[in-house]
Amino acid sequence: MRPFLGFRRASGRPGVRNHTLILSVTGLTTPAARRIARSLNGVTVLGTQHDSGLLGHDRKVHRGALAAFACHPNVGGVVVIGANEPVVEMVAGAAASAGRLVEAITLDACGHDVLTLSDKALRAAAGFVHRLSCQRREELPAADLLLGLECGRSDPSSGLVANPLVGAVVDRLVDAGGAAIFGETTEWIGAEEPLMRKARDATVAERLKAAAARRESMAQAAGIDLTGNNPSQTNIEAGLSSIEEKSLGAIAKAGSRPIQGVIGYGEAPPGPGVWAMDAPAYAPESLTGFSTAGSSMALFTTGVGNSYVSALMPTLKLTGNPATARRVTQQLEFEASAVFTGEESLDAAADRMVDRLLEIASGALTWGEILGEGDEAISRFGAVL
Amino acid sequence: MSGSTALRLAAADNVATALCDLEAGEVVELEGQSVTLLERIPLCHKLALADLEPGTAILKYGQPIGRTTAAIKAGAHVHVHNMRSARAEATGGQ
Numbered sequence: 001m002r003p004f005l006g007f008r009r010a011s012g013r014p015g016v017r018n019h020t021l022i023l024s025v026t027g028l029t030t031p032a033a034r035r036i037a038r039s040l041n042g043v044t045v046l047g048t049q050h051d052s053g054l055l056g057h058d059r060k061v062h063r064g065a066l067a068a069f070a071c072h073p074n075v076g077g078v079v080v081i082g083a084n085e086p087v088v089e090m091v092a093g094a095a096a097s098a099g100r101l102v103e104a105i106t107l108d109a110c111g112h113d114v115l116t117l118s119d120k121a122l123r124a125a126a127g128f129v130h131r132l133s134c135q136r137r138e139e140l141p142a143a144d145l146l147l148g149l150e151c152g153r154s155d156p157s158s159g160l161v162a163n164p165l166v167g168a169v170v171d172r173l174v175d176a177g178g179a180a181i182f183g184e185t186t187e188w189i190g191a192e193e194p195l196m197r198k199a200r201d202a203t204v205a206e207r208l209k210a211a212a213a214r215r216e217s218m219a220q221a222a223g224i225d226l227t228g229n230n231p232s233q234t235n236i237e238a239g240l241s242s243i244e245e246k247s248l249g250a251i252a253k254a255g256s257r258p259i260q261g262v263i264g265y266g267e268a269p270p271g272p273g274v275w276a277m278d279a280p281a282y283a284p285e286s287l288t289g290f291s292t293a294g295s296s297m298a299l300f301t302t303g304v305g306n307s308y309v310s311a312l313m314p315t316l317k318l319t320g321n322p323a324t325a326r327r328v329t330q331q332l333e334f335e336a337s338a339v340f341t342g343e344e345s346l347d348a349a350a351d352r353m354v355d356r357l358l359e360i361a362s363g364a365l366t367w368g369e370i371l372g373e374g375d376e377a378i379s380r381f382g383a384v385l
Numbered sequence: 386m387s388g389s390t391a392l393r394l395a396a397a398d399n400v401a402t403a404l405c406d407l408e409a410g411e412v413v414e415l416e417g418q419s420v421t422l423l424e425r426i427p428l429c430h431k432l433a434l435a436d437l438e439p440g441t442a443i444l445k446y447g448q449p450i451g452r453t454t455a456a457i458k459a460g461a462h463v464h465v466h467n468m469r470s471a472r473a474e475a476t477g478g479q
Contacts, residue, residue: 156428156429157429160392160394160402160429161392164394164446190470190472191448193448193449194446194448227472227473236464236465238429239402239403239427239428239429239430239431239464241431241443241450241451241463241464241465241468241470242450242451242468242469242470242471242472242473243470243472243473244448244449244450244451244470244471244472245445245450245451248445248446248448248450249446252394252446339392340404341404341405342389342390342391342392342404346394
């Protein structure tokens with residue numbers, strides 16, 4: 001696989017973007033973060049709605065995700081604002097250790113005056129945009145890329161064309177030394193056996209099976225039957241005959257190479273190859289699991305169209321549905337209608353898609369970036385005080 | 386590859402998926418194989434690529450997606466009327 005042009009970092013994975021990030025780590029300061037971002041060109045804004053009251057696992061995941069946003073490979077500099085000094089310091093400290101430009105501003109240090117905070121943050125962020133704009137991309141191996149794999153608003157073309165196509169691209173990247181993460185644990189149900197056969201060893205196989213079983217029992221506890229009525233009547237009319245077939249269509253995104261391990265929500269994969277993230281399926285939460293894991297980009301398949309993208313990872317949208325490809329031209333980075341009409345092989349389309357992926361990794365903007373459809377949504381796990 | 390009307394996702398598969406509505410008597414050309422359809426196959430539904438005995442694993446994506454519940458001739462429609470999920474069978478579902 002050809003190299004891409006990216007931003008080398010002092011430590012860790014290189015970036016495919018060089019964001020100046022305005023990051024609000026407490027719900028109280030998120031409106032201020034949006035004001036600061038509106039006042040500047042060339043910044044990215046993220047903010048949480050939460051802070052005190054988060055408990056246990058939720059608290060750990062939430063704070064870990066905020067630190068991961070600040071240290072994301074695609075972030076060159078970050079202005080951390082918040083109303084909770086220890087959290088601001090923790091997040092800013094993590095970004096500084098990762099070699100990012102960083103400024104930490106708390107409401108406490110501004111006499112609890114949000115306009116003073118806004119002014120300080122605006123000046124800091126303007127300085128970061130100025131400095132980061134002087135940095136240049138350099139040639140880097142495709143092996144440095146980590147992809148998050150997602151599907152949303154699927155239709156029968158997804159399992160047949162777009163997802164297998166993503167799988168073929170993942171095979172090519174993994175063979176070149178790169179890495180990919182798939183999640184959406186509910187879609188492993190029914191495909192446990194093929195997933196287990198792809199597991200690197202028996203321990204990984206058992207963890208895959210256990211994660212699917214846990215998700216199935218979570219659904220049962222909530223009164224939802226995921227297997228008895230799956231495929232649904234609509235699925236059956238569309239040609240799906242079994243839950244195995246439906247789930248295999250979804251996990252086809254992961255390609256054919258061995259699954260190296262199962263990682264928790266937002267956890268960074270410890271090496272190259274294909275990794276399974278035990279995570280919720282809804283696209284905003286799922287994508288944030290991949291972005292906080294440090295993914296460079298997301299590959300996002302859709303059947304009827306889906307405009308949502310990650311704020312930090314350029315999100316390559318693709319479809320295999322010819323009607324969708326004609327309808328949402330300013331949403332899709334790649335379309336594989338020719339595979340659906342039998343005029344192009346999956347392999348030929350995968351080669352074309354690798355070129356498109358490397359072009360976007362090297363700086364070509366996605367529609368989602370141009371339109372500003374990006375956000376991040378940290379998943380929630382339990383009760384709150 | 387010139388305008389094939391069905392897609393076989395893996396070399397081992399014994400079914401292919403229709404890429405448009407196909408009628409009985411049409412010939413589906415796949416790499417190294419041609420199958421004459423015995424009945425209508427709607428868009429995105431499956432057709433058998435070989436004669437299949439009852440109890441045979443149906444392979445799509447190179448993986449079993451269920452078992453035949455009746456003998457299926459090459460070129461016939463493969464769906465819930467002649468195959469069943471092994472997973473649903475094991476868990477007592479549909």
